[in-house]
Each structure stands twice: as C-alpha cells, then as structure tokens.
Amino acid sequence: MKLFAKLGLLTAGLTLSLAAMADPVGTWRTIDDATGKPKSLVKITLEDGKYVGRIVQLLNNPSGNVCNACEGKLKGQNVSGKTIMWNVQSEGGNKYGGGKIMDPKSDKTYTVSLTDNGNTLAVRGSVMGIGRTQTWYRQ
Numbered sequence: 001m002k003l004f005a006k007l008g009l010l011t012a013g014l015t016l017s018l019a020a021m022a023d024p025v026g027t028w029r030t031i032d033d034a035t036g037k038p039k040s041l042v043k044i045t046l047e048d049g050k051y052v053g054r055i056v057q058l059l060n061n062p063s064g065n066v067c068n069a070c071e072g073k074l075k076g077q078n079v080s081g082k083t084i085m086w087n088v089q090s091e092g093g094n095k096y097g098g099g100k101i102m103d104p105k106s107d108k109t110y111t112v113s114l115t116d117n118g119n120t121l122a123v124r125g126s127v128m129g130i131g132r133t134q135t136w137y138r139q
Contacts, residue, residue, distance in 0.1 A: 022094035022116040024051055028136035029059075041139065042084065051096060051114075053085030055104070072107030079104055085112060101125050 024044045032039040041056040057080060058065050065080040074082070088099030094116040101112035103125070110125030124133040 022118065024088075024096060024114055024116045024121055027056060027139040028053075028121055029139055030134065030136050033132075033134065042136065044085070049089070051085070051088035051099065052083060053088075053101070055079045055082050055084060067104055070104050070107065074104050074107060088112060088114060 025046055027041055027043045029041055030039045038059045040058050042053045043056045044051055044053045065078050067074050067079045068076060084104060085101045086099055088096050091097050096114040099112050100109050102109045110127055110131060113124045115122040119138045121136040122133050123136055125131050
C-alpha cells in the first residue's frame with residue numbers, strides 16, 4: 001500500500017514539474033486543416049514577457065515562401081518572418097492566452113489560447129468563444 005502511495009506522489013510530482021516546465025518557445029510544424037499535410041514552420045519567441053509567433057517557412061509550397069493562397073495584404077507576398085501571433089502571456093502551468101493570432105490565408109485575426117503539452121501545442125483561435133483548435137508539433 002505504501003508503495004502505491006509513493007508511486008502516486010511521484011507521478012503527481014512529475015506531472016506538476018512537466019506543467020511548470022511547459023514553454024511554447026521553439027519552432028512548431030503546423031498542419032493544413034484541409035489536406036492534413038504539413039503547412040508551415042512557426043517560431044515562437046518570448047519578447048518583453050509576451051510570446052510572439054512568426055512564420056519561418058512554408059512547407060510543400062511550389063512558390064517557396066510566397067503565399068499565393070493568401071487573401072488580403074499577404075497575397076503574393078513572401079511571408080517568411082511575418083508575425084502571425086502576438087501579445088500571448090502565460091496563464092500559469094501550460095496555459096497561455098490574452099493574445100491574437102492571424103490566419104495568413106484568410107487575413108482574419110482571432111483571440112488565441114495555447115496549451116503546451118510538451119511535443120504538441122493546442123492552438124485555439126476564436127471570436128466570442130467560437131473557433132477551432134489546431135495541433136502544432138514541436139520540431
């Protein structure tokens with residue numbers, strides 16, 4: 001019985017430690033919702049206490065980093081280095097929010113929340129609570 005109690009405490013401690021170490025800084029592979037194929041690499045950095053995401057590279061794109069599928073101001077533009085996420089702050093543990101994310105393809109901006117699960121990042125863009133969640137993969 002004591003062994004199970006110790007294992008339970010150890011597991012709880014490891015879980016809390018991993019949550020405390022969660023940090024979305026790094027490079028993430030995004031997936032195209034329509035095709036299920038890798039779409040881009042996004043690098044998240046911490047700048048002045050807030051997380052910022054920038055496009056590093058478009059993947060499987062015949063035009064390189066030029067976004068011909070984009071609408072609005074990014075159509076036909078080189079999107080490498082473009083900021084698509086800003087003002088994101090830690091909300092404790094592995095949760096982040098309070099910022100905005102822009103969909104380069106539609107040129108629309110959403111409220112963003114992130115949940116860092118270590119090797120995956122749940123990225124939820126929403127307007128008034130209605131939205132969708134994508135899973136990004138740590139590179």
